[in-house]
Amino acid sequence: MTMGKPDLPGSQPPDVPHVPVLLDEVVAALSSLAGRRVVDGTFGAGGYSRALLAAGADVVAIDRDPTVRVHADRLAEEFPGRFQFVTGTFSKLDILAQEFGPIGGVVLDIGVSSMQLDQSERGFSFMREGPLDMRMSQSGEGAADLVNELEQDALANLLYAFGEERKSRRIAQFIVAAREQAPITTTLELARVVEKAIGRKPGDAHPATRTFQALRIAVNGEFEQLVEGLFAAERLLGEGGVLAVVSFHSLEDRIVKRFFDPDKGGPAQSRHLPQVKINPRRWDPVSKAVKPGAAELDRNPRARSSVLRSGIRTAEPAREPVYDQLGVPVVRGAS
Numbered sequence: 001m002t003m004g005k006p007d008l009p010g011s012q013p014p015d016v017p018h019v020p021v022l023l024d025e026v027v028a029a030l031s032s033l034a035g036r037r038v039v040d041g042t043f044g045a046g047g048y049s050r051a052l053l054a055a056g057a058d059v060v061a062i063d064r065d066p067t068v069r070v071h072a073d074r075l076a077e078e079f080p081g082r083f084q085f086v087t088g089t090f091s092k093l094d095i096l097a098q099e100f101g102p103i104g105g106v107v108l109d110i111g112v113s114s115m116q117l118d119q120s121e122r123g124f125s126f127m128r129e130g131p132l133d134m135r136m137s138q139s140g141e142g143a144a145d146l147v148n149e150l151e152q153d154a155l156a157n158l159l160y161a162f163g164e165e166r167k168s169r170r171i172a173q174f175i176v177a178a179r180e181q182a183p184i185t186t187t188l189e190l191a192r193v194v195e196k197a198i199g200r201k202p203g204d205a206h207p208a209t210r211t212f213q214a215l216r217i218a219v220n221g222e223f224e225q226l227v228e229g230l231f232a233a234e235r236l237l238g239e240g241g242v243l244a245v246v247s248f249h250s251l252e253d254r255i256v257k258r259f260f261d262p263d264k265g266g267p268a269q270s271r272h273l274p275q276v277k278i279n280p281r282r283w284d285p286v287s288k289a290v291k292p293g294a295a296e297l298d299r300n301p302r303a304r305s306s307v308l309r310s311g312i313r314t315a316e317p318a319r320e321p322v323y324d325q326l327g328v329p330v331v332r333g334a335s
């Protein structure tokens with residue numbers, strides 16, 4: 001049985017605050033799973049879960065943000081017995097999903113939701129005044145802790161590594177100078193410091209865009225979560241299982257691409273020698289990158305830069321994740 005395009009009542013209700021990205025494409029990637037159970041590891045406002053339920057799959061949803069429970073309760077009522085929600089991180093999705101029986105697919109929609117961005121008190125947006133927080137789980141260290149406590153070099157390295165911010169050293173220098181006067185505690189205070197450091201050109205993205213991205217990734221351990229989540233899906237899914245991942249910037253997409261296809265971009269092999277498979281394939285076939293079309297971008301500018309990749313699990317045993325010297329999981333060749 002395959003899943004079709006979802007119709008009412010599965011369509012998104014008008015008051016749902018997050019417009020799902022690449023929704024038709026995600027449902028199509030998981031279309032072999034009607035009658036089976038899918039893990040939605042990034043529930044958000046439930047756009048993917050709803051569409052998958054409407055298309056005939058059962059869903060176990062996970063989100064680390066406790067405030068999404070209100071959307072989950074609504075789906076549980078609408079689809080009795082077919083939808084379960086767990087608060088937690090998708091890095092542990094194999095453990096969290098264990099009690100729900102066999103799982104046929106996993107979907108991850110990496111990053112931040114519109115609710116998180118739009119609620120000024122969550123501190124994710126450089127456009128809205130709020131506490132410098134950015135914690136999806138609402139626990140642990142927030143962005144203000146990093147901004148006010150990291151040494152200048154460590155701060156610059158963080159902005160460079162997670163935000164690809166080329167002016168990271170100058171921004172870090174200005175942040176340290178500002179916090180010597182008084183701690184930086186709000187989003188707009190930080191945005192102003194960054195603007196003072198690197199200026200603002202008309203027509204360009206806001207100068208604090210990369211700084212905010214870097215801090216959000218660091219606060220939430222997003223790269224570690226992504227790598228751990230991918231390997232957890234590999235452990236969870238048996239042969240024929242489908243993994244679909246939507247990511248939002250090149251650093252994440254590189255991790256996903258490498259995970260699915262670790263031999264791509266490896267050392268060139270001589271055409272005179274027998275071709276050697278360096279890694280037995282855990283995912284085959286793997287889709288090409290799917291990006292939103294013009295109509296979706298018109299409807300939802302936040303879909304800009306989203307990329308969907310999916311793969312089908314082979315019978316090869318799951319890999320052990322590799323960790324770097326700092327104990328951070330890495331996908332070989334992804335850095």
Ligand SMILES: C[S@@+](CC[C@H](N)C(=O)[O-])C[C@H]1O[C@@H](n2cnc3c(N)ncnc32)[C@H](O)[C@@H]1O
Nearest residue numbers: 020042044045046047048063064065089090225
């Ligand atoms: C882009 S939104 C997902 C939107 C969802 N696909 C929809 O249609 O409504 C990402 C969600 O994933 C959650 N999230 C991000 N990283 C997570 C992680 N490591 N574990 C669990 N949830 C995570 C965020 O809290 C957020 O609610």
